[in-house]
Amino acid sequence: MVTVKVKGLAVLFSALMVASAPNAQSLQQPQTADASLGKPLYGQNCAVCHGAGLQGQKNWQRPDENGILPAPPHDKTGHTWHHDDGMLFDYIKLGGAKTLAIRGVADFNSGMPGFAETMSDLEIWHVLAYIKSTWPKQIQAVQKEQTQNARPASE
Numbered sequence: 001m002v003t004v005k006v007k008g009l010a011v012l013f014s015a016l017m018v019a020s021a022p023n024a025q026s027l028q029q030p031q032t033a034d035a036s037l038g039k040p041l042y043g044q045n046c047a048v049c050h051g052a053g054l055q056g057q058k059n060w061q062r063p064d065e066n067g068i069l070p071a072p073p074h075d076k077t078g079h080t081w082h083h084d085d086g087m088l089f090d091y092i093k094l095g096g097a098k099t100l101a102i103r104g105v106a107d108f109n110s111g112m113p114g115f116a117e118t119m120s121d122l123e124i125w126h127v128l129a130y131i132k133s134t135w136p137k138q139i140q141a142v143q144k145e146q147t148q149n150a151r152p153a154s155e
């Protein structure tokens with residue numbers, strides 16, 4: 001009996017430690033993410049807006065008459081590689097508005113839909129792995145560093 005209780009407490013305690021760890025890590029792409037599986041998923045789900053060649057929409061830095069930004073490129077000319085894995089994952093899973101709301105930017109009128117209903121978490125990582133695989137090594141390294149320095153969104 002006593003050992004069961006102690007064990008329960010220990011589990012609870014380590015869970016709290018993780019929650020309050022000063023170096024808590026943001027999400028990171030898992031080893032199982034596979035760019036070759038991500039490529040067709042990108043074609044089916046993302047190319048319609050972000051372009052088959054990841055080139056984005058025309059004048060992507062200029063909001064339209066409703067204040068919504070066009071889809072940016074995902075190649076090295078865009079800003080995808082400026083963001084850490086956790087932010088990119090959220091943007092794809094939850095969509096733009098919710099991702100920014102979690103990070104304290106309320107009421108952002110985003111044209112980026114969330115894919116939580118249509119893609120699994122691993123499929124989202126496959127697509128991200130594909131996008132990253134098109135970047136030059138140096139840019140991949142910068143984005144990796146962003147991810148290593150990132151804090152979880154809830155902090």
Ligand code: HEC
Binds near residue numbers: 069072080111115
């Ligand atoms: C209906 C059009 C549309 C589709 C489909 C779409 N996006 Fe987007 N996406 C956008 C727009 C518009 C933005 C810029 C929105 C903003 O400012 O929030 C954006 C922004 C993003 C961003 C954040 C900006 C950046 O460069 O980091 C990521 C990441 C992203 N999209 C990935 C994807 C992926 C991956 C898919 C496919 C699974 C996809 N999008 C499908 C329209 C779309």
